[in-house]
Amino acid sequence: ETGVTQSPTHLIKTRGQQVTLRCSSQSGHNTVSWYQQALGQGPQFIFQYYREEENGRGNFPPRFSGLQFPNYSSELNVNALELDDSALYLCASSFIGLGTVYEQYFGPGTRLTVT
């Protein structure tokens, strides 16, 4: 177990709705990254948060947004849900120090189904 927790475990939403997913990072870590994993695919990087600021973004539209809180936990928000947003959403916790990025440890994920 990595110590990274995510909630909820499963979620079913309707197309057009909005969703918020939550992640608690591992103790001692200051960075949270979010990934989307479609069925049968490798995870795709969405964005990363470091010191409460977005620190890089993958090829995802602006309706994917996030937050990081002072305790380093994070939220992923998705607006105007589309059917293709159905996936496993993974949060990864890591430590950035002196310009060095250390190992990323993943949570169990949130399975989002959009109908």
Place this chain on the structure above:
Amino acid sequence: QQQVKQSPQSLIVQKGGISIINCAYENTAFDYFPWYQQFPGKGPALLIAIRPDVSEKKEGRFTISFNKSAKQFSLHIMDSQPGDSATYFCAADNTGKLIFGQGTTLQVKP
């Protein structure tokens, strides 16, 4: 240039055999190459990782071989066990943003 290509897509190995999974990358700026193991319904678990200043790293039954000039790296699982049956992902990174391969589903037959 950001792609990581992984092969094979699936692999069946007898218990006690060697499982070999290969990855190739294009971006020479990548400087960190982890392997993750994922069981159904779970998040990926970090298995072993290597940086390009070494050509091989071994941890227990798991070994990464790294060929910088060919821009390739591979995972070897020695004495494969049924409990190793999972999906394995290679990844590459240089900025903290992991780029994953497509995954290899490994089945180890008893």
